Amino acid sequence: MAAPVLRWSCPARRWILANIDRGPRHGRGSPTGSRSSGKRGQSSVAQQPLATAQKPRKGEHQWAAVVGLEIHAQISSNSKLFSGSQVHFAAPPNSLVSFFDASLPGTLPVLNRRCVEAAVMTGLALNCHINKKSLFDRKHYFYADLPAGYQITQQRLPIAVKGSLAYSVFVGKNRNQVINKTVRIKQIQLEQDSGKSLHDDLRSQTLIDLNRAGVGLLEVVLEPDMSCGEEAATAVRELQLILQALGTSQANMAEGQLRVDANISVHHPGEPLGVRTEVKNLNSARFLAKAIDYEIQRQIEELENGGEILNETRSFDCKLGCTVPMRDKEGKQDYRFIPEPNLPPLLLYDSASLPAGADPQQVINIDQLREQLPELPRVTREKLVQQYGMLPEHSFTLLNEVGLLEFFQNVMKETRAEPKRVTSWVLNTFLGFLKQQNLAVSESPVTPSALAELLNLLDQKTISSAAAKKVFEELWRSGGKTPAQIVSEKRLELMQDQEALEELCQATMEKHPQVVMDLKKGNPRAINKLIGLVRKATLNRADPTVIKEMLERQLSS
Amino acid sequence: MWARAARRVLRAPGGGGRGFASKAGGGGVSAGGEAAPQERGRVPGDVIEHLERLALVDFGSREAVARLEKAVAFADRLRAVDTDGVQPMESVLEDRCLYLRPDNVVEGNCAEELLQNAHRVMEEYFVAPPGNITLPKLDEQELFSKS
Numbered sequence A: 001m002a003a004p005v006l007r008w009s010c011p012a013r014r015w016i017l018a019n020i021d022r023g024p025r026h027g028r029g030s031p032t033g034s035r036s037s038g039k040r041g042q043s044s045v046a047q048q049p050l051a052t053a054q055k056p057r058k059g060e061h062q063w064a065a066v067v068g069l070e071i072h073a074q075i076s077s078n079s080k081l082f083s084g085s086q087v088h089f090a091a092p093p094n095s096l097v098s099f100f101d102a103s104l105p106g107t108l109p110v111l112n113r114r115c116v117e118a119a120v121m122t123g124l125a126l127n128c129h130i131n132k133k134s135l136f137d138r139k140h141y142f143y144a145d146l147p148a149g150y151q152i153t154q155q156r157l158p159i160a161v162k163g164s165l166a167y168s169v170f171v172g173k174n175r176n177q178v179i180n181k182t183v184r185i186k187q188i189q190l191e192q193d194s195g196k197s198l199h200d201d202l203r204s205q206t207l208i209d210l211n212r213a214g215v216g217l218l219e220v221v222l223e224p225d226m227s228c229g230e231e232a233a234t235a236v237r238e239l240q241l242i243l244q245a246l247g248t249s250q251a252n253m254a255e256g257q258l259r260v261d262a263n264i265s266v267h268h269p270g271e272p273l274g275v276r277t278e279v280k281n282l283n284s285a286r287f288l289a290k291a292i293d294y295e296i297q298r299q300i301e302e303l304e305n306g307g308e309i310l311n312e313t314r315s316f317d318c319k320l321g322c323t324v325p326m327r328d329k330e331g332k333q334d335y336r337f338i339p340e341p342n343l344p345p346l347l348l349y350d351s352a353s354l355p356a357g358a359d360p361q362q363v364i365n366i367d368q369l370r371e372q373l374p375e376l377p378r379v380t381r382e383k384l385v386q387q388y389g390m391l392p393e394h395s396f397t398l399l400n401e402v403g404l405l406e407f408f409q410n411v412m413k414e415t416r417a418e419p420k421r422v423t424s425w426v427l428n429t430f431l432g433f434l435k436q437q438n439l440a441v442s443e444s445p446v447t448p449s450a451l452a453e454l455l456n457l458l459d460q461k462t463i464s465s466a467a468a469k470k471v472f473e474e475l476w477r478s479g480g481k482t483p484a485q486i487v488s489e490k491r492l493e494l495m496q497d498q499e500a501l502e503e504l505c506q507a508t509m510e511k512h513p514q515v516v517m518d519l520k521k522g523n524p525r526a527i528n529k530l531i532g533l534v535r536k537a538t539l540n541r542a543d544p545t546v547i548k549e550m551l552e553r554q555l556s557s
Numbered sequence B: 001m002w003a004r005a006a007r008r009v010l011r012a013p014g015g016g017g018r019g020f021a022s023k024a025g026g027g028g029v030s031a032g033g034e035a036a037p038q039e040r041g042r043v044p045g046d047v048i049e050h051l052e053r054l055a056l057v058d059f060g061s062r063e064a065v066a067r068l069e070k071a072v073a074f075a076d077r078l079r080a081v082d083t084d085g086v087q088p089m090e091s092v093l094e095d096r097c098l099y100l101r102p103d104n105v106v107e108g109n110c111a112e113e114l115l116q117n118a119h120r121v122m123e124e125y126f127v128a129p130p131g132n133i134t135l136p137k138l139d140e141q142e143l144f145s146k147s
Helices: A115-126 A231-244 A285-304 A366-371 A377-386 A392-400 A404-414 A418-438 A448-459 A465-478 A483-489 A498-511 A513-521 A523-538 A544-556 B002-011 B028-035 B045-057 B062-080 B111-116
Strands: A006-011 A012-016 A061-074 A137-140 A150-153 A160-171 A179-194 A194-201 A205-209 A216-227 A258-267 A277-282 A312-318 A321-326 B124-129
Touching: A006 A312, A012 B002, A061 A231, A115 A160, A115 A216, A115 A231, A115 A366, A115 B002, A137 A366, A150 A179, A150 A312, A160 A392, A160 A483, A179 A231, A194 A544, A216 A231, A231 A258, A231 A285, A231 A377, A231 A392, A258 B002, A277 A285, A285 A312, A285 A321, A285 B028, A366 A544, A377 A392, A377 A418, A392 A418, A404 A448, A418 A448, A465 A483, A498 A513, A498 A523, A498 A544, A513 A544, A544 B111
Parallel strands: A006 A061, A277 A312
Antiparallel strands: A006 A012, A061 A216, A061 A258, A137 A150, A160 A179, A179 A216, A194 A205, A205 B124, A258 A277, A312 A321
């Protein structure tokens, strides 16, 4: 039986999957073709020999995947969106809950100014149009962690619309070719977070903690402009960096401050869009791309097997590495949206429309917020490239690793070494050591000052490159000592005495006449052997290039 | 009366005058009323069931459903008004100022008080059933209004 060859292309990589058996595909262990080895390029399951295939090449199925995201970011504020109880990650259950958060009768929502400012700043940073008038609505559904039975959100007229988020994917063999992409932002809205449910399956009950209920969220809706897990993950990472730079959200996925839901569908290019599924609560950066790619693969296989895709909600089981349907979410939800009767429209102003004599605490000026916007990641990267002449992909790495940029800048402050050298040491050596031991920059045993001092020694040619690496290793291990101390302890200084070196060169040549003969005969490797011998004689305290020069000079004279 | 109102509605152009109910995009009742204007504006049985699940109300009797139908018909009289070019009023508060509160912590720390109201608690958590408990599906014969 001819095997149809499936092809799903994504700018970052090409997938070729041969569908050879039509057995049941439920409960697959790991998603096929997932990036387990971290290598780019093709990953194919055993292919049928094409000689037996009846289909002409043109008949190969092409699949295009369409991914849209709904991102919920917890606003970084002291108190909640509509009440004065505290926003804090870890606290005794139900201790950060006000009467309003518990939806006791007689309580009313009071809007937090900081949350509105956070929404406007985020909208401006994402090139959105800020709606000077926006409205609050109630979205009704029943769940134990939603005490009021509805969530206050902005469905009809959100605070910001029609923006864009630019991000870059790196392709090519060395991942050094940049492709700049943009995803459109449909809207940004303010809404309440729900409480937390802890499922106690043993006693068949759910424990509810309302500390999180009512915390302000920014929901950022990204249009389905992305086509694979990597694009989605990169876009989310960039959004994280922007939110962190603005200070509007700490956007830490591990602490639940950033949650992503993905809407995924597949179709043949040129044909209408397919049925989409929603994959909810992708709460880990690691699994985000994996889950999306798995779902795309699952849909392709399902359709290729003649099945159909249900418009359902699924969640990602990270242990099994697959998406599974969620219970309690079957069937279409009817949220019965109504305007929030207790809140008037939210009005924002700019410098032109600001009413005279208005209480500054009670009005928000969009222009003023725009002027106060801090530097965005894109600009920081551009400055790094311009100022230090580094490659674009290096600027991305510096920003992507928490604390690395600060580390780099601190080293630059204290060293005379060239930026290119500093960049190389920070991104290759330093980062390499961190990754090997799975440490964060903040946990590094080597301080910026120590590295700066080491690079100065290297720059002054007090030590050789190889010696510097040894010193770095020792710095990492010992922690307390300074580079200078280590250099003197291990006697790693380069020989400064030129005469002594000259003598050593002479002596070595005299000791090994056959090598010198080889060299004179024209054997190119002989010179390296000689250099090696001299180095050994100097106990590795001489620069090979200097040795080479000296030898060549002595030989020619 | 209802029929006369319906005719007037059909003659008036769409414009921006539709009430909020039609924009909600999901309200089963308005869809039933608009899409298929029945003889006496009856609400179909499956819509009643749907409403009972959504709002956790129990219509219970034919009289209750009849009251619902009368209420819908009463509200439908709004469609008789020509609201062409008139901005919808979303809230009677639309002229009011939305007060902005400073970002200070002034509430909370009353777990004991809040937990007092709960039926069941466990170590400072509210206790709830394991998931949403779905209502039993009503038998066809138990429904009072026919589709």
